[in-house]
Amino acid sequence: MNLKFLRVLIVIFLLTLNFSCSSQENEETKETFEKVLIDIGDSLTAGAGGDGNSMSKVASKLLGKEWIVKNMGVGGENTLTIGARHGGIPMYVKESIIIPKDGSKVEIPSGLYSSYNHKKVLPLLQGSAGINPCKIDTIQCKLTRNQNKYYINRITPFSSDYKTKENTTLHTSLSDQKKGILTIFIGQNGGYSSPSELLNQIDLFVQHKGDDNIIIITSHGNSTTEIVKLVREKYKSKYIDLKEYMTTKAIYDAIEFGLLPNNGDYPTVKDLERINTNQTPKTLLKDGIHFNSIGYELLGRIRYKKGKELGYW
Template sequence: MKKTRKYLFFGIILLSISSFNNISNYKGEKILIDIGDSLTVGAGGEGTTMSNVTLKLLQGKWIVKNRGVGGENTLTIGARQGGIPMYIKDTIILPANGEIVEIPSGIYSSYNDKKIHPLIQGEGGLNPCYIDGIECTLSRNSKTEKYYIKRNRRSFESYTVKPKTNIITQLSLEKDGIATIFIGQNGGYENPQDLLNQINLFIKHKGDENVIIITSHGNGDSKTIEPIKKKYGKKLIDLKKYMSNKAIYDAISLKLLPDNVSYPTESDINAMKKNNAPPSLLYDGIHLNKIGYELLGRLRYKKGQELGYW
Protein backbone atom coordinates (compact mmCIF):
# COMPACT_ATOMS: atom_id res chain seq x y z
CA MET A 1 0.00 0.00 0.00
CA LYS A 2 2.84 2.38 0.87
CA LYS A 3 4.57 1.63 -2.44
CA THR A 4 1.34 2.32 -4.32
CA ARG A 5 0.97 5.71 -2.60
CA LYS A 6 4.61 6.51 -3.34
CA TYR A 7 4.19 5.80 -7.07
CA LEU A 8 0.95 7.77 -7.13
CA PHE A 9 2.70 10.74 -5.51
CA PHE A 10 5.50 10.75 -8.09
CA GLY A 11 2.92 10.32 -10.86
CA ILE A 12 1.10 13.46 -9.71
CA ILE A 13 4.40 15.37 -9.67
CA LEU A 14 5.21 14.28 -13.22
CA LEU A 15 1.75 15.30 -14.42
CA SER A 16 2.16 18.68 -12.72
CA ILE A 17 5.53 19.23 -14.40
CA SER A 18 4.05 18.26 -17.76
CA SER A 19 1.12 20.66 -17.31
CA PHE A 20 3.47 23.47 -16.29
CA ASN A 21 5.53 23.00 -19.44
CA ASN A 22 2.42 23.29 -21.59
CA ILE A 23 0.64 26.15 -19.83
CA SER A 24 2.42 28.28 -17.24
CA ASN A 25 1.90 31.73 -15.80
CA TYR A 26 3.81 34.38 -17.71
CA LYS A 27 5.77 36.74 -15.46
CA GLY A 28 7.85 38.75 -17.93
CA GLU A 29 7.52 42.23 -19.41
CA LYS A 30 3.92 43.23 -20.07
CA ILE A 31 4.43 43.84 -23.77
CA LEU A 32 2.31 42.32 -26.52
CA ILE A 33 3.59 42.62 -30.09
CA ASP A 34 1.30 41.70 -32.97
CA ILE A 35 3.23 40.69 -36.07
CA GLY A 36 1.55 40.13 -39.41
CA ASP A 37 -0.05 41.57 -42.53
CA SER A 38 -3.20 43.65 -43.21
CA LEU A 39 -5.33 41.37 -41.03
CA THR A 40 -3.09 42.41 -38.14
CA VAL A 41 -3.25 46.04 -39.22
CA GLY A 42 -7.05 45.83 -39.08
CA ALA A 43 -7.83 46.73 -42.68
CA GLY A 44 -11.58 47.10 -43.13
CA GLY A 45 -12.26 47.43 -39.42
CA GLU A 46 -12.97 51.19 -39.37
CA GLY A 47 -10.46 51.63 -36.56
CA THR A 48 -11.23 48.39 -34.74
CA THR A 49 -8.26 46.03 -34.66
CA MET A 50 -7.28 42.85 -32.89
CA SER A 51 -4.64 44.90 -31.06
CA ASN A 52 -6.87 47.65 -29.64
CA VAL A 53 -9.65 45.22 -28.69
CA THR A 54 -7.22 43.12 -26.65
CA LEU A 55 -5.64 46.25 -25.16
CA LYS A 56 -9.06 47.31 -23.88
CA LEU A 57 -9.64 43.88 -22.34
CA LEU A 58 -6.19 44.10 -20.71
CA GLN A 59 -7.43 47.35 -19.12
CA GLY A 60 -4.38 49.31 -20.27
CA LYS A 61 -2.04 47.29 -18.06
CA TRP A 62 -0.03 46.10 -21.06
CA ILE A 63 1.77 47.82 -23.92
CA VAL A 64 0.28 46.49 -27.16
CA LYS A 65 2.20 47.17 -30.39
CA ASN A 66 0.54 46.61 -33.76
CA ARG A 67 3.34 45.62 -36.16
CA GLY A 68 1.18 44.60 -39.10
CA VAL A 69 1.94 45.73 -42.66
CA GLY A 70 -0.51 45.12 -45.48
CA GLY A 71 0.44 43.01 -48.48
CA GLU A 72 3.49 41.34 -46.93
CA ASN A 73 4.13 37.63 -47.31
CA THR A 74 5.72 35.39 -44.68
CA LEU A 75 9.29 36.08 -45.86
CA THR A 76 8.88 39.85 -45.77
CA ILE A 77 7.26 39.71 -42.35
CA GLY A 78 10.05 37.38 -41.22
CA ALA A 79 12.60 39.94 -42.41
CA ARG A 80 11.00 42.61 -40.23
CA GLN A 81 10.63 40.27 -37.25
CA GLY A 82 14.24 39.12 -37.58
CA GLY A 83 13.77 35.37 -37.73
CA ILE A 84 14.40 35.38 -41.48
CA PRO A 85 16.78 38.32 -42.06
CA MET A 86 16.86 40.27 -45.30
CA TYR A 87 20.09 41.22 -46.97
CA ILE A 88 21.63 43.49 -49.60
CA LYS A 89 23.03 41.53 -52.52
CA ASP A 90 25.28 44.32 -53.77
CA THR A 91 28.43 45.99 -52.57
CA ILE A 92 27.38 49.51 -51.62
CA ILE A 93 29.10 52.44 -49.93
CA LEU A 94 27.48 54.38 -47.11
CA PRO A 95 28.89 57.90 -47.56
CA ALA A 96 30.35 59.58 -44.50
CA ASN A 97 28.06 62.60 -45.03
CA GLY A 98 24.85 60.54 -44.75
CA GLU A 99 23.88 60.86 -48.40
CA ILE A 100 21.14 58.46 -49.53
CA VAL A 101 22.30 55.53 -51.69
CA GLU A 102 20.37 53.36 -54.13
CA ILE A 103 20.37 49.58 -53.59
CA PRO A 104 20.63 48.45 -57.24
CA SER A 105 19.38 44.87 -56.99
CA GLY A 106 16.76 45.33 -54.28
CA ILE A 107 16.26 43.36 -51.06
CA TYR A 108 16.59 39.59 -50.66
CA SER A 109 15.49 36.97 -48.14
CA SER A 110 18.10 34.88 -46.38
CA TYR A 111 15.62 31.99 -46.37
CA ASN A 112 15.68 31.23 -50.09
CA ASP A 113 17.62 34.11 -51.70
CA LYS A 114 14.48 35.39 -53.41
CA LYS A 115 13.50 39.04 -53.64
CA ILE A 116 11.18 40.44 -51.01
CA HIS A 117 9.33 43.74 -50.99
CA PRO A 118 9.21 45.59 -47.66
CA LEU A 119 7.83 49.11 -47.15
CA ILE A 120 5.02 48.81 -49.72
CA GLN A 121 2.26 49.65 -47.22
CA GLY A 122 4.19 50.74 -44.15
CA GLU A 123 7.21 50.16 -41.92
CA GLY A 124 5.85 48.04 -39.07
CA GLY A 125 8.96 48.47 -36.95
CA LEU A 126 11.49 48.13 -39.77
CA ASN A 127 13.27 51.46 -39.19
CA PRO A 128 15.67 52.41 -37.83
CA CYS A 129 17.62 49.47 -39.20
CA TYR A 130 21.24 48.51 -38.76
CA ILE A 131 23.97 47.41 -41.16
CA ASP A 132 27.10 46.15 -39.43
CA GLY A 133 26.03 48.15 -36.39
CA ILE A 134 25.53 51.41 -38.32
CA GLU A 135 22.09 52.91 -37.74
CA CYS A 136 20.35 53.51 -41.06
CA THR A 137 17.00 54.19 -42.68
CA LEU A 138 15.72 51.96 -45.48
CA SER A 139 13.31 53.59 -47.92
CA ARG A 140 11.40 52.78 -51.09
CA ASN A 141 10.35 54.95 -54.02
CA SER A 142 6.74 53.97 -54.73
CA LYS A 143 6.94 55.14 -58.35
CA THR A 144 10.20 53.47 -59.39
CA GLU A 145 9.93 50.65 -56.78
CA LYS A 146 13.62 51.10 -56.05
CA TYR A 147 15.13 50.81 -52.57
CA TYR A 148 17.50 53.24 -50.88
CA ILE A 149 19.57 53.29 -47.72
CA LYS A 150 21.17 56.11 -45.74
CA ARG A 151 23.14 56.22 -42.52
CA ASN A 152 21.40 58.27 -39.84
CA ARG A 153 24.54 59.85 -38.40
CA ARG A 154 27.47 61.33 -40.22
CA SER A 155 30.90 59.83 -39.78
CA PHE A 156 34.51 60.70 -40.51
CA GLU A 157 34.74 58.10 -43.24
CA SER A 158 32.55 56.18 -45.64
CA TYR A 159 31.73 52.54 -45.01
CA THR A 160 31.73 49.74 -47.59
CA VAL A 161 28.93 47.22 -47.15
CA LYS A 162 29.92 43.78 -48.43
CA PRO A 163 27.56 41.60 -50.51
CA LYS A 164 24.93 39.58 -48.60
CA THR A 165 25.14 41.78 -45.52
CA ASN A 166 22.02 41.45 -43.36
CA ILE A 167 19.74 44.36 -42.54
CA ILE A 168 18.81 44.21 -38.84
CA THR A 169 15.47 45.88 -38.10
CA GLN A 170 14.26 47.66 -34.99
CA LEU A 171 11.48 45.08 -34.61
CA SER A 172 14.03 42.26 -34.59
CA LEU A 173 15.47 43.73 -31.37
CA GLU A 174 12.07 43.73 -29.62
CA LYS A 175 12.02 40.21 -28.14
CA ASP A 176 10.46 40.82 -24.72
CA GLY A 177 6.87 39.99 -23.84
CA ILE A 178 4.33 38.01 -25.83
CA ALA A 179 4.38 37.86 -29.63
CA THR A 180 1.34 37.12 -31.76
CA ILE A 181 2.41 35.64 -35.10
CA PHE A 182 -0.42 36.09 -37.60
CA ILE A 183 1.00 35.22 -41.02
CA GLY A 184 0.32 33.20 -44.16
CA GLN A 185 -2.55 34.92 -45.97
CA ASN A 186 -0.27 36.41 -48.64
CA GLY A 187 1.84 33.30 -49.25
CA GLY A 188 5.63 33.22 -49.11
CA TYR A 189 5.84 29.51 -48.32
CA GLU A 190 5.83 26.42 -50.55
CA ASN A 191 3.80 23.99 -48.45
CA PRO A 192 2.55 23.42 -44.87
CA GLN A 193 5.92 22.15 -43.65
CA ASP A 194 7.63 25.18 -45.15
CA LEU A 195 5.23 27.48 -43.28
CA LEU A 196 6.01 25.64 -40.04
CA ASN A 197 9.75 25.93 -40.72
CA GLN A 198 9.39 29.69 -41.07
CA ILE A 199 7.31 29.99 -37.90
CA ASN A 200 10.00 27.99 -36.09
CA LEU A 201 12.55 30.59 -37.19
CA PHE A 202 10.35 33.43 -35.89
CA ILE A 203 10.15 31.73 -32.51
CA LYS A 204 13.83 30.74 -32.42
CA HIS A 205 14.75 34.38 -33.01
CA LYS A 206 12.42 35.54 -30.25
CA GLY A 207 14.27 33.27 -27.87
CA ASP A 208 11.27 31.75 -26.08
CA GLU A 209 7.86 30.25 -26.83
CA ASN A 210 5.80 33.05 -25.29
CA VAL A 211 3.74 33.28 -28.46
CA ILE A 212 0.26 32.97 -29.89
CA ILE A 213 0.08 31.74 -33.48
CA ILE A 214 -2.93 32.59 -35.66
CA THR A 215 -3.56 30.97 -39.03
CA SER A 216 -5.65 32.85 -41.57
CA HIS A 217 -9.32 32.16 -42.18
CA GLY A 218 -8.63 32.70 -45.88
CA ASN A 219 -6.16 29.90 -46.59
CA GLY A 220 -5.63 28.18 -43.26
CA ASP A 221 -7.12 24.83 -44.25
CA SER A 222 -6.63 21.70 -42.15
CA LYS A 223 -3.61 20.51 -44.17
CA THR A 224 -1.91 23.87 -43.70
CA ILE A 225 -2.42 24.08 -39.96
CA GLU A 226 -1.87 20.42 -39.04
CA PRO A 227 1.97 20.62 -38.71
CA ILE A 228 1.65 23.87 -36.72
CA LYS A 229 -0.99 22.40 -34.43
CA LYS A 230 1.11 19.28 -33.88
CA LYS A 231 4.16 21.35 -32.91
CA TYR A 232 2.60 24.19 -30.93
CA GLY A 233 -0.71 22.74 -29.72
CA LYS A 234 -2.74 25.16 -27.61
CA LYS A 235 -0.64 28.13 -28.69
CA LEU A 236 -2.46 28.01 -32.04
CA ILE A 237 -5.69 29.81 -32.96
CA ASP A 238 -7.29 28.13 -35.97
CA LEU A 239 -9.11 31.22 -37.25
CA LYS A 240 -10.71 29.44 -40.20
CA LYS A 241 -12.33 26.89 -37.91
CA TYR A 242 -13.54 29.59 -35.54
CA MET A 243 -14.91 31.86 -38.25
CA SER A 244 -16.73 29.07 -40.07
CA ASN A 245 -18.24 27.48 -36.97
CA LYS A 246 -18.63 29.74 -33.98
CA ALA A 247 -17.92 33.39 -34.73
CA ILE A 248 -21.37 34.43 -35.96
CA TYR A 249 -23.03 32.94 -32.86
CA ASP A 250 -20.53 34.69 -30.58
CA ALA A 251 -21.38 37.95 -32.35
CA ILE A 252 -25.06 37.41 -31.58
CA SER A 253 -24.38 36.34 -27.99
CA LEU A 254 -22.26 39.45 -27.40
CA LYS A 255 -24.97 41.63 -28.99
CA LEU A 256 -22.66 42.71 -31.77
CA LEU A 257 -25.39 41.48 -34.10
CA PRO A 258 -29.13 41.47 -33.32
CA ASP A 259 -30.52 38.31 -31.74
CA ASN A 260 -33.36 37.73 -34.18
CA VAL A 261 -34.06 35.77 -37.33
CA SER A 262 -31.92 38.19 -39.36
CA TYR A 263 -28.65 36.45 -38.41
CA PRO A 264 -27.03 34.31 -39.50
CA THR A 265 -28.17 35.24 -42.98
CA GLU A 266 -28.64 32.72 -45.73
CA SER A 267 -25.33 33.87 -47.20
CA ASP A 268 -23.66 33.34 -43.82
CA ILE A 269 -25.01 29.81 -43.52
CA ASN A 270 -23.99 28.90 -47.08
CA ALA A 271 -20.46 30.25 -46.48
CA MET A 272 -20.08 28.34 -43.22
CA LYS A 273 -21.24 25.12 -44.88
CA LYS A 274 -18.28 25.56 -47.24
CA ASN A 275 -15.94 26.10 -44.27
CA ASN A 276 -15.67 29.83 -44.98
CA ALA A 277 -16.14 32.95 -42.88
CA PRO A 278 -19.69 34.40 -42.89
CA PRO A 279 -20.02 37.58 -45.01
CA SER A 280 -21.68 39.40 -42.09
CA LEU A 281 -18.27 39.45 -40.37
CA LEU A 282 -16.26 40.49 -43.42
CA TYR A 283 -15.40 43.83 -44.99
CA ASP A 284 -14.48 42.15 -48.27
CA GLY A 285 -13.49 38.64 -49.32
CA ILE A 286 -10.60 38.47 -46.81
CA HIS A 287 -10.53 41.42 -44.41
CA LEU A 288 -12.79 41.42 -41.40
CA ASN A 289 -15.21 44.21 -40.55
CA LYS A 290 -15.29 45.87 -37.14
CA ILE A 291 -17.40 43.06 -35.68
CA GLY A 292 -14.98 40.46 -37.04
CA TYR A 293 -11.99 42.23 -35.51
CA GLU A 294 -13.84 42.64 -32.20
CA LEU A 295 -14.35 38.88 -32.12
CA LEU A 296 -10.72 38.24 -33.10
CA GLY A 297 -9.41 40.53 -30.36
CA ARG A 298 -11.58 38.77 -27.80
CA LEU A 299 -10.55 35.35 -29.10
CA ARG A 300 -6.87 36.22 -28.81
CA TYR A 301 -7.44 37.64 -25.30
CA LYS A 302 -9.10 34.37 -24.26
CA LYS A 303 -6.19 32.38 -25.70
CA GLY A 304 -3.75 34.47 -23.67
CA GLN A 305 -5.77 33.71 -20.55
CA GLU A 306 -5.70 29.98 -21.31
CA LEU A 307 -1.92 30.11 -21.71
CA GLY A 308 -1.42 32.06 -18.48
CA TYR A 309 0.05 35.09 -20.23
CA TRP A 310 -2.17 37.60 -18.44
Protein backbone atom coordinates (compact mmCIF):
# COMPACT_ATOMS: atom_id res chain seq x y z
CA MET A 1 0.00 0.00 0.00
CA ASN A 2 1.20 3.50 -0.81
CA LEU A 3 2.86 4.97 2.31
CA LYS A 4 1.36 8.39 1.74
CA PHE A 5 -2.12 6.92 1.34
CA LEU A 6 -1.64 4.91 4.55
CA ARG A 7 -0.70 8.03 6.50
CA VAL A 8 -3.85 9.76 5.26
CA LEU A 9 -5.97 6.81 6.43
CA ILE A 10 -4.34 6.91 9.87
CA VAL A 11 -5.01 10.65 10.23
CA ILE A 12 -8.65 10.21 9.20
CA PHE A 13 -9.04 7.35 11.69
CA LEU A 14 -7.56 9.37 14.54
CA LEU A 15 -9.74 12.38 13.75
CA THR A 16 -12.86 10.19 13.64
CA LEU A 17 -11.93 8.53 16.93
CA ASN A 18 -11.33 11.89 18.60
CA PHE A 19 -14.65 13.27 17.34
CA SER A 20 -16.49 10.17 18.53
CA CYS A 21 -14.95 10.38 22.01
CA SER A 22 -15.64 14.10 22.18
CA SER A 23 -19.27 13.59 21.20
CA GLN A 24 -19.65 10.82 23.76
CA GLU A 25 -18.15 13.00 26.49
CA ASN A 26 -20.51 15.84 25.57
CA GLU A 27 -23.51 13.49 25.73
CA GLU A 28 -22.37 12.12 29.09
CA THR A 29 -21.88 15.64 30.44
CA LYS A 30 -25.30 16.67 29.18
CA GLU A 31 -26.95 13.63 30.72
CA THR A 32 -25.23 14.21 34.07
CA PHE A 33 -26.04 17.91 34.01
CA GLU A 34 -29.72 17.29 33.39
CA LYS A 35 -30.06 14.76 36.21
CA VAL A 36 -31.08 17.53 38.55
CA LEU A 37 -34.15 17.60 40.78
CA ILE A 38 -35.17 20.92 42.31
CA ASP A 39 -37.80 21.00 45.05
CA ILE A 40 -39.32 24.44 45.53
CA GLY A 41 -41.71 25.34 48.34
CA ASP A 42 -42.12 26.30 51.98
CA SER A 43 -41.39 24.49 55.26
CA LEU A 44 -43.11 21.31 54.07
CA THR A 45 -40.56 21.14 51.29
CA ALA A 46 -37.72 22.14 53.63
CA GLY A 47 -38.61 19.27 55.96
CA ALA A 48 -39.50 21.19 59.13
CA GLY A 49 -40.25 18.78 61.96
CA GLY A 50 -38.72 15.81 60.18
CA ASP A 51 -35.63 15.42 62.38
CA GLY A 52 -33.42 15.73 59.32
CA ASN A 53 -35.70 13.90 56.90
CA SER A 54 -37.41 15.57 53.95
CA MET A 55 -38.86 14.83 50.54
CA SER A 56 -35.53 15.84 49.00
CA LYS A 57 -33.48 13.60 51.29
CA VAL A 58 -35.65 10.61 50.42
CA ALA A 59 -35.13 11.41 46.72
CA SER A 60 -31.34 11.53 47.17
CA LYS A 61 -31.44 8.11 48.80
CA LEU A 62 -33.65 6.55 46.11
CA LEU A 63 -32.10 8.23 43.06
CA GLY A 64 -28.48 7.67 44.02
CA LYS A 65 -25.32 9.62 43.36
CA GLU A 66 -26.01 10.24 39.67
CA TRP A 67 -28.66 12.80 40.60
CA ILE A 68 -28.26 16.23 42.13
CA VAL A 69 -31.19 16.99 44.44
CA LYS A 70 -31.66 20.59 45.57
CA ASN A 71 -33.97 21.37 48.47
CA MET A 72 -35.19 24.90 47.85
CA GLY A 73 -37.82 24.96 50.57
CA VAL A 74 -37.92 27.89 52.98
CA GLY A 75 -40.27 28.03 55.95
CA GLY A 76 -42.89 30.75 56.32
CA GLU A 77 -42.99 31.82 52.68
CA ASN A 78 -46.19 32.32 50.76
CA THR A 79 -46.60 31.62 47.04
CA LEU A 80 -45.47 35.10 46.00
CA THR A 81 -42.24 35.01 48.00
CA ILE A 82 -41.51 31.48 46.77
CA GLY A 83 -42.22 32.71 43.24
CA ALA A 84 -39.81 35.58 43.75
CA ARG A 85 -37.03 33.15 44.72
CA HIS A 86 -37.88 30.76 41.91
CA GLY A 87 -38.14 33.47 39.26
CA GLY A 88 -41.56 32.50 37.98
CA ILE A 89 -43.05 35.53 39.73
CA PRO A 90 -40.09 37.96 39.88
CA MET A 91 -39.63 40.54 42.62
CA TYR A 92 -38.54 44.11 42.00
CA VAL A 93 -37.12 47.17 43.74
CA LYS A 94 -39.64 49.99 43.53
CA GLU A 95 -37.35 53.00 43.87
CA SER A 96 -34.13 53.90 42.12
CA ILE A 97 -31.12 53.07 44.29
CA ILE A 98 -27.40 53.64 44.02
CA ILE A 99 -25.29 50.52 44.48
CA PRO A 100 -21.91 51.63 45.87
CA LYS A 101 -18.82 50.81 43.85
CA ASP A 102 -16.85 49.60 46.89
CA GLY A 103 -19.20 46.72 47.72
CA SER A 104 -20.72 48.30 50.81
CA LYS A 105 -24.37 47.63 51.62
CA VAL A 106 -27.15 50.00 50.69
CA GLU A 107 -30.67 49.81 52.11
CA ILE A 108 -33.61 49.08 49.84
CA PRO A 109 -35.89 51.72 51.39
CA SER A 110 -39.37 50.30 50.86
CA GLY A 111 -38.48 46.62 50.56
CA LEU A 112 -39.24 44.20 47.75
CA TYR A 113 -42.41 43.79 45.69
CA SER A 114 -44.03 41.04 43.66
CA SER A 115 -44.51 41.53 39.93
CA TYR A 116 -47.74 39.52 40.29
CA ASN A 117 -49.83 42.00 42.27
CA HIS A 118 -47.29 44.59 43.47
CA LYS A 119 -47.63 43.50 47.08
CA LYS A 120 -44.60 43.12 49.33
CA VAL A 121 -42.67 39.86 49.39
CA LEU A 122 -40.56 38.80 52.35
CA PRO A 123 -37.60 36.62 51.42
CA LEU A 124 -34.83 35.65 53.88
CA LEU A 125 -37.17 35.18 56.85
CA GLN A 126 -36.09 31.60 57.52
CA GLY A 127 -33.61 30.88 54.77
CA SER A 128 -32.03 32.10 51.55
CA ALA A 129 -32.29 29.04 49.28
CA GLY A 130 -31.60 30.10 45.71
CA ILE A 131 -31.47 33.87 46.21
CA ASN A 132 -27.77 34.70 46.19
CA PRO A 133 -25.87 35.66 44.22
CA CYS A 134 -28.60 37.80 42.69
CA LYS A 135 -28.52 40.36 39.91
CA ILE A 136 -29.85 43.84 39.33
CA ASP A 137 -29.47 44.45 35.61
CA THR A 138 -25.98 43.02 34.96
CA ILE A 139 -24.62 43.78 38.45
CA GLN A 140 -24.00 40.68 40.54
CA CYS A 141 -25.07 41.36 44.12
CA LYS A 142 -25.91 39.89 47.49
CA LEU A 143 -29.29 40.47 49.16
CA THR A 144 -29.40 40.51 52.97
CA ARG A 145 -31.97 41.23 55.66
CA ASN A 146 -31.44 42.76 59.07
CA GLN A 147 -34.10 43.91 61.53
CA ASN A 148 -36.87 43.79 58.91
CA LYS A 149 -34.87 45.86 56.44
CA TYR A 150 -33.37 44.70 53.15
CA TYR A 151 -29.90 45.58 51.93
CA ILE A 152 -27.99 44.91 48.76
CA ASN A 153 -24.33 45.16 47.88
CA ARG A 154 -22.18 44.61 44.84
CA ILE A 155 -20.16 41.39 45.13
CA THR A 156 -17.19 42.61 43.09
CA PRO A 157 -16.02 46.22 43.63
CA PHE A 158 -16.05 48.40 40.53
CA SER A 159 -14.72 51.75 39.42
CA SER A 160 -18.02 53.58 39.77
CA ASP A 161 -21.36 53.47 41.55
CA TYR A 162 -24.36 52.02 39.72
CA LYS A 163 -27.77 53.70 39.71
CA THR A 164 -30.79 51.52 39.02
CA LYS A 165 -34.05 52.61 37.42
CA GLU A 166 -37.34 52.49 39.26
CA ASN A 167 -39.12 49.12 39.34
CA THR A 168 -35.98 47.15 38.48
CA THR A 169 -36.28 43.36 38.68
CA LEU A 170 -34.10 41.50 41.16
CA HIS A 171 -33.05 38.21 39.54
CA THR A 172 -32.12 35.32 41.85
CA SER A 173 -29.59 32.59 41.15
CA LEU A 174 -32.42 30.04 41.28
CA SER A 175 -34.22 31.81 38.43
CA ASP A 176 -31.51 30.62 36.03
CA GLN A 177 -31.73 26.98 37.10
CA LYS A 178 -34.19 25.48 34.63
CA LYS A 179 -32.65 22.12 33.74
CA GLY A 180 -33.86 18.81 35.09
CA ILE A 181 -37.05 18.14 37.04
CA LEU A 182 -38.93 20.72 39.11
CA THR A 183 -41.27 19.84 41.97
CA ILE A 184 -43.62 22.72 42.82
CA PHE A 185 -45.06 22.32 46.32
CA ILE A 186 -46.67 25.63 47.27
CA GLY A 187 -49.86 27.05 48.78
CA GLN A 188 -49.86 26.21 52.50
CA ASN A 189 -49.01 29.77 53.57
CA GLY A 190 -51.33 31.67 51.25
CA GLY A 191 -50.34 34.38 48.79
CA TYR A 192 -53.42 33.87 46.64
CA SER A 193 -57.07 34.84 47.05
CA SER A 194 -58.79 31.96 45.25
CA PRO A 195 -58.15 28.47 43.85
CA SER A 196 -57.98 29.88 40.32
CA GLU A 197 -55.35 32.40 41.42
CA LEU A 198 -53.24 29.61 42.95
CA LEU A 199 -53.48 27.71 39.66
CA ASN A 200 -52.48 30.83 37.75
CA GLN A 201 -49.39 31.22 39.94
CA ILE A 202 -48.45 27.57 39.46
CA ASP A 203 -48.76 28.18 35.71
CA LEU A 204 -46.22 31.01 35.99
CA PHE A 205 -43.74 28.69 37.72
CA VAL A 206 -44.18 26.16 34.92
CA GLN A 207 -43.88 28.78 32.18
CA HIS A 208 -40.64 30.02 33.70
CA LYS A 209 -39.32 26.44 33.81
CA GLY A 210 -39.76 26.34 30.04
CA ASP A 211 -40.76 22.69 29.74
CA ASP A 212 -43.17 20.21 31.30
CA ASN A 213 -40.63 18.22 33.34
CA ILE A 214 -42.55 19.00 36.51
CA ILE A 215 -44.42 17.50 39.43
CA ILE A 216 -47.10 19.56 41.21
CA ILE A 217 -48.09 18.86 44.82
CA THR A 218 -50.84 20.57 46.80
CA SER A 219 -50.76 20.68 50.59
CA HIS A 220 -52.49 18.23 52.89
CA GLY A 221 -53.24 21.13 55.22
CA ASN A 222 -55.37 23.64 53.34
CA SER A 223 -56.04 22.06 49.96
CA THR A 224 -59.72 22.33 49.00
CA THR A 225 -61.91 20.33 46.64
CA GLU A 226 -61.86 23.20 44.14
CA ILE A 227 -58.06 23.57 44.27
CA VAL A 228 -57.67 19.84 43.65
CA LYS A 229 -60.18 19.89 40.79
CA LEU A 230 -58.50 22.82 38.99
CA VAL A 231 -54.92 21.61 39.40
CA ARG A 232 -55.76 18.01 38.51
CA GLU A 233 -57.66 19.06 35.37
CA LYS A 234 -54.72 21.19 34.23
CA TYR A 235 -51.75 19.00 35.15
CA LYS A 236 -53.33 15.54 35.11
CA SER A 237 -50.70 12.80 35.66
CA LYS A 238 -48.10 15.33 36.83
CA TYR A 239 -50.17 16.14 39.92
CA ILE A 240 -50.10 14.68 43.43
CA ASP A 241 -53.08 15.33 45.72
CA LEU A 242 -51.20 15.06 49.01
CA LYS A 243 -54.31 15.51 51.14
CA GLU A 244 -56.03 12.57 49.51
CA TYR A 245 -52.99 10.37 50.01
CA MET A 246 -52.29 11.39 53.61
CA THR A 247 -55.92 10.92 54.67
CA THR A 248 -56.42 7.53 53.00
CA LYS A 249 -53.42 5.34 52.14
CA ALA A 250 -50.46 6.90 53.93
CA ILE A 251 -50.59 5.20 57.32
CA TYR A 252 -51.23 1.80 55.74
CA ASP A 253 -48.23 2.34 53.46
CA ALA A 254 -46.17 3.19 56.55
CA ILE A 255 -47.03 -0.24 57.97
CA GLU A 256 -46.39 -2.00 54.66
CA PHE A 257 -43.00 -0.29 54.25
CA GLY A 258 -41.97 -1.22 57.79
CA LEU A 259 -41.97 2.37 59.01
CA LEU A 260 -44.55 1.43 61.67
CA PRO A 261 -44.93 -1.96 63.39
CA ASN A 262 -47.56 -4.31 62.01
CA ASN A 263 -48.77 -5.33 65.47
CA GLY A 264 -52.28 -3.91 65.53
CA ASP A 265 -51.31 -0.69 67.30
CA TYR A 266 -51.64 1.36 64.10
CA PRO A 267 -53.60 3.15 62.95
CA THR A 268 -54.53 4.34 66.42
CA VAL A 269 -58.07 5.25 67.43
CA LYS A 270 -57.09 8.91 67.11
CA ASP A 271 -55.62 8.26 63.67
CA LEU A 272 -58.87 6.67 62.50
CA GLU A 273 -60.90 9.55 63.91
CA ARG A 274 -58.79 12.00 61.90
CA ILE A 275 -58.97 9.89 58.75
CA ASN A 276 -62.76 9.89 59.07
CA THR A 277 -62.71 13.69 59.15
CA ASN A 278 -60.33 13.95 56.17
CA GLN A 279 -57.26 14.86 58.24
CA THR A 280 -53.73 13.47 58.28
CA PRO A 281 -53.22 10.91 61.08
CA LYS A 282 -51.39 12.23 64.13
CA THR A 283 -48.93 9.35 63.91
CA LEU A 284 -47.46 10.95 60.77
CA LEU A 285 -47.28 14.52 62.11
CA LYS A 286 -44.86 16.51 64.23
CA ASP A 287 -47.41 19.25 64.85
CA GLY A 288 -50.61 20.48 63.25
CA ILE A 289 -49.14 20.73 59.75
CA HIS A 290 -45.54 19.51 59.58
CA PHE A 291 -44.73 15.84 59.14
CA ASN A 292 -42.47 13.80 61.34
CA SER A 293 -39.72 11.65 59.84
CA ILE A 294 -42.20 8.93 58.82
CA GLY A 295 -44.52 11.45 57.16
CA TYR A 296 -41.68 12.92 55.10
CA GLU A 297 -40.51 9.43 54.17
CA LEU A 298 -43.97 8.71 52.77
CA LEU A 299 -44.08 12.05 50.96
CA GLY A 300 -40.69 11.33 49.43
CA ARG A 301 -41.72 7.87 48.32
CA ILE A 302 -44.95 8.91 46.61
CA ARG A 303 -43.10 11.72 44.82
CA TYR A 304 -40.45 9.20 43.73
CA LYS A 305 -43.20 6.86 42.52
CA LYS A 306 -44.78 9.69 40.54
CA GLY A 307 -41.47 10.56 38.89
CA LYS A 308 -41.01 6.89 38.02
CA GLU A 309 -44.46 6.78 36.42
CA LEU A 310 -43.64 9.88 34.38
CA GLY A 311 -40.34 8.44 33.18
CA TYR A 312 -38.21 11.11 34.88
CA TRP A 313 -35.86 8.56 36.44
